[in-house]
Amino acid sequence: MALLRHGALQPNDWRFVADDAAVPDDGAVTVSLNRWQAEGEALRSRAAPTGVRLKNDETALALAADAHRLPLIELEFPKFTDGRAFSQARILRDKLGYQGELRAFGNILRDQYFYMTRCGIDAVELPDGKPTEGYLAALKEFSAWYQPASDGRTTVLELRHPANANTRRGAAPLVSESVAAHAL
Amino acid sequence: MYRYDEFDATIVQERVQQFRGQVARRLAGELTEDEFRPLRLKNGLYLQLHAYMLRIAIPYGVLSSKKLRKLAYIARRYDRGFGHFTTRTNIQFHWPQLNEVPDILQHLAEVEMHSIQTSGNCIRNVTADQFAGAAADEIEDPRPWAEIVRQWSTFHPEFSYLPRKFKIAITGAADDRAAIRVHDIGLRIVQNEAGETGFEVWVGGGLGRIPILAVLCRRFLPKEHLLSYLDAILRTYNLLGRRDNIHKARIKILVQATGGEKFAAMVEEEWEKIKDGPLHLPQAEVERIHRYFAPPSYETLAEIDAEFEAARLEHRDFARWARANVVKHRIAGYAIVNVSLKPEGGTPGDVSADQMDLLADLADRFSLNEIRVTHHQNMVLPHVRKRDLYALWQQLKAAKLATPNLGFISDIISCPGLDYCTLANARSIPVAQRLSRHFSDPRKLDEIGELRLNISGCINACGHHHVGHIGILGVDKHGQEFYQVTLGGSSKDDAALGKIVGASFSEDEIVPAIDTIIQTYLANRAGRGERFVDYYRRVGMDPFKEALYGPATARRPAAE
Amino acid sequence: MAAAPQMVTANRLVDGAVVYLTAANGWSENFVDGAVWVDKESADGALGTGEQAVKAQQVVGPYLFEVAVTDEGPKPTSVRERIRADHQPTSAADVGSWTGRVPD
Numbered sequence: 001m002a003l004l005r006h007g008a009l010q011p012n013d014w015r016f017v018a019d020d021a022a023v024p025d026d027g028a029v030t031v032s033l034n035r036w037q038a039e040g041e042a043l044r045s046r047a048a049p050t051g052v053r054l055k056n057d058e059t060a061l062a063l064a065a066d067a068h069r070l071p072l073i074e075l076e077f078p079k080f081t082d083g084r085a086f087s088q089a090r091i092l093r094d095k096l097g098y099q100g101e102l103r104a105f106g107n108i109l110r111d112q113y114f115y116m117t118r119c120g121i122d123a124v125e126l127p128d129g130k131p132t133e134g135y136l137a138a139l140k141e142f143s144a145w146y147q148p149a150s151d152g153r154t155t156v157l158e159l160r161h162p163a164n165a166n167t168r169r170g171a172a173p174l175v176s177e178s179v180a181a182h183a184l
Numbered sequence: 185m186y187r188y189d190e191f192d193a194t195i196v197q198e199r200v201q202q203f204r205g206q207v208a209r210r211l212a213g214e215l216t217e218d219e220f221r222p223l224r225l226k227n228g229l230y231l232q233l234h235a236y237m238l239r240i241a242i243p244y245g246v247l248s249s250k251k252l253r254k255l256a257y258i259a260r261r262y263d264r265g266f267g268h269f270t271t272r273t274n275i276q277f278h279w280p281q282l283n284e285v286p287d288i289l290q291h292l293a294e295v296e297m298h299s300i301q302t303s304g305n306c307i308r309n310v311t312a313d314q315f316a317g318a319a320a321d322e323i324e325d326p327r328p329w330a331e332i333v334r335q336w337s338t339f340h341p342e343f344s345y346l347p348r349k350f351k352i353a354i355t356g357a358a359d360d361r362a363a364i365r366v367h368d369i370g371l372r373i374v375q376n377e378a379g380e381t382g383f384e385v386w387v388g389g390g391l392g393r394i395p396i397l398a399v400l401c402r403r404f405l406p407k408e409h410l411l412s413y414l415d416a417i418l419r420t421y422n423l424l425g426r427r428d429n430i431h432k433a434r435i436k437i438l439v440q441a442t443g444g445e446k447f448a449a450m451v452e453e454e455w456e457k458i459k460d461g462p463l464h465l466p467q468a469e470v471e472r473i474h475r476y477f478a479p480p481s482y483e484t485l486a487e488i489d490a491e492f493e494a495a496r497l498e499h500r501d502f503a504r505w506a507r508a509n510v511v512k513h514r515i516a517g518y519a520i521v522n523v524s525l526k527p528e529g530g531t532p533g534d535v536s537a538d539q540m541d542l543l544a545d546l547a548d549r550f551s552l553n554e555i556r557v558t559h560h561q562n563m564v565l566p567h568v569r570k571r572d573l574y575a576l577w578q579q580l581k582a583a584k585l586a587t588p589n590l591g592f593i594s595d596i597i598s599c600p601g602l603d604y605c606t607l608a609n610a611r612s613i614p615v616a617q618r619l620s621r622h623f624s625d626p627r628k629l630d631e632i633g634e635l636r637l638n639i640s641g642c643i644n645a646c647g648h649h650h651v652g653h654i655g656i657l658g659v660d661k662h663g664q665e666f667y668q669v670t671l672g673g674s675s676k677d678d679a680a681l682g683k684i685v686g687a688s689f690s691e692d693e694i695v696p697a698i699d700t701i702i703q704t705y706l707a708n709r710a711g712r713g714e715r716f717v718d719y720y721r722r723v724g725m726d727p728f729k730e731a732l733y734g735p736a737t738a739r740r741p742a743a744e
Numbered sequence: 745m746a747a748a749p750q751m752v753t754a755n756r757l758v759d760g761a762v763v764y765l766t767a768a769n770g771w772s773e774n775f776v777d778g779a780v781w782v783d784k785e786s787a788d789g790a791l792g793t794g795e796q797a798v799k800a801q802q803v804v805g806p807y808l809f810e811v812a813v814t815d816e817g818p819k820p821t822s823v824r825e826r827i828r829a830d831h832q833p834t835s836a837a838d839v840g841s842w843t844g845r846v847p848d
């Protein structure tokens with residue numbers, strides 16, 4: 001499985017460790033939310049990067065205390081028609097101010113990629129055998145969007161009313177550095 | 185009406201290009217049908233009984249003459265010469281070819297139209313009141329808000345893969361003509377004690393297999409918070425709506441399972457966190473959109489028009505049509521004209537390309553270029569001078585668009601049914617045709633009075649039969665088409681769901697059964713002033729059961 | 745077990761037209777050209793041919809449906825398939841002056 005991150009294909013150095021397997025001392029790993037909550041102390045003191053893989057029926061707010069320290073949160077699309085992870089991504093970015101990497105995995109269509117980046121997702125694990133050029137083309141299909149989301153991109157509303165300060169009220173940061181890095 | 189600026193036009197144009205690319209990938213085999221289906225549905229393209237079906241959006245039911253002429257062109261060039269208006273004020277074409285759909289969408293984009301989100305598990309066309317801006321009982325025009333919601337919901341990155349479809353309706357008058365109680369979100373413009381207008385928010389209504397009336401979610405929502413509040417409802421639904429069972433996936437199920445009060449509290453909690461964020465509507469944008477809906481330049485006229493009054497006295501048919509189809513306008517000397525798309529023996533809601541062209545001309549000539557579609561599958565010419573009514577009527581009559589039956593039993597609302605739809609169990613259109621022939625005498629229509637009759641070809645209820653005063657539901661019994669009758673539904677402020685009268689009727693029995701129901705009402709009502717639905721509410725099901733099935737069947741529950 | 749006679753039908757991908765699988769493994773818009781499969785094995789085989797046509801981007805949604813074999817040839821047994829075989833609704837549309845697709 002390759003990783004599409006910030007417009008480039010990259011090797012995936014991370015590994016998900018199942019609940020019944022031992023967490024190795026080194027190597028970047030993600031664990032389930034249950035495991036993170038159960039073994040928090042041990043995992044936090046791990047020298048190598050540790051992230052959390054959220055199931056899409058788990059509440060993102062459960063990571064409120066730890067969002068600032070997690071380098072990676074993985075969000076699942078069990079079927080591409082199941083769009084719960086879009087909301088999870090936005091909660092992590094907008095409510096918890098999460099600045100680390102958000103990665104989508106599972107059954108994904110390239111036609112969803114643009115929406116994923118708008119919701120604050122940085123990277124997708126690509127299904128094997130699918131051409132990647134389509135994903136980058138998908139990001140360019142739209143040059144204007146109505147709604148504010150979690151990517152910090154200028155909306156049609158702001159373009160229509162550039163002098164208006166109202167559209168940026170609110171304390172939570174709207175975009176992580178990693179997302180801003182590949183915002184168009 | 186709203187006119188696209190460069191941003192609206194860009195978004196629609198880029199959508200056409202995107203879909204053109206998706207169709208090419210599909211035809212080249214780069215997308216399987218399973219992958220392509222949700223993508224084509226989000227562009228309103230279904231695969232139906234005979235062919236593909238394209239559902240084109242008519243946002244809050246408003247058309248211009250230019251848009252209507254383009255629809256006529258599409259009917260002739262790409263389809264079979266006619267279109268069908270639906271209960272959500274969209275238009276359907278029944279024979280587009282997949283490889284030509286991107287071209288159709290391109291033509292539509294030229295007149296600021298599209299098929300965006302008319303299907304799929306996303307937010308659908310926002311519907312409003314067909315008399316908006318013209319009605320005498322209007323508190324505030326709901327259409328600017330419908331446009332604001334349309335833009336917010338278009339390609340919403342978070343809410344495009346919902347558990348199921350999502351339908352929003354907005355009303356701004358004392359009389360709810362938008363059926364808000366049977367929508368996923370229903371919004372009513374109301375006034376608080378301080379005289380400010382805001383929204384009453386209803387949530388969790390819907391028809392289909394499990395019909396449920398919406399519950400009140402918030403009594404008064406200040407207008408500048410509309411989008412953040414909708415966001416809160418949608419986020420709650422996106423996260424918690426059921427994904428395991430397509431028949432339990434609507435928000436109405438979530439609201440019922442959670443409990444209305446608890447659901448409202450969850451929405452409030454989410455909303456509190458976001459209400460002062462970027463979705464707080466700037467006044468500048470609210471004003472910008474409202475300017476497009478400023479009243480047209482009306483002439484200053486007397487309320488009574490001598491020509492109209494004289495024509496009424498002289499021409500009985502004209503008088504009858506005026507009484508049935510013409511509605512009071514808030515401006516003196518003007519009238520709202522209902523264009524009946526229910527001619528005797530016709531298909532409810534169908535309009536030929538020739539009729540569309542004529543109606544476009546009539547809109548230009550008589551209605552300040554504006555024409556609308558209603559969720560009862562009729563049309564409206566909203567701003568007609570009274571002195572023009574007779575001339576207009578003559579034109580409509582020649583084109584079979586002047587049947588004097590608005591709100592009467594032959595003003596039938598019907599889904600396309602088994603003649604077109606893969607989901608249907610029975611045909612609905614032939615039943616509508618036979619009923620409209622049976623009840624064609626205008627004097628009979630007058631005598632029966634106000635009666636809403638809705639027909640659905642299957643339990644998905646696209647004909648909204650649950651909210652008909654009389655509802656007919658097509659069912660499959662041993663491979664034969666049968667029809668179940670319900671009584672006592674209503675989609676207005678007295679919203680109610682109809683109850684099944686008893687065993688279903690065969691194709692041959694259904695029209696006589698409806699006739700029996702009508703005879704029972706006429707013979708026993710308290711007088712002409714007692715409407716059918718009021719008579720039913722007073723006497724209940726028993727008189728109808730007795731008349732239909734015999735005296736012994738009264739006071740027993742429905743056989744099926 | 746004697747199965748009811750069946751036919752394979754689908755919609756053509758490019759234009760959505762209703763088509764029937766013929767004995768020569770082609771697709772015809774005419775119901776009368778459709779091949780009748782009288783036992784489960786051949787019917788399942790025919791459906792498999794339909795699935796292959798899906799993979800070749802010819803048709804979508806192939807399925808088997810029952811027909812009755814009469815003196816005048818096969819006829820669909822269900823209302824739905826009778827309507828489908830006609831390629832039009834049972835209620836005539838009043839379309840005014842339209843006589844056929846008008847080219848640009």
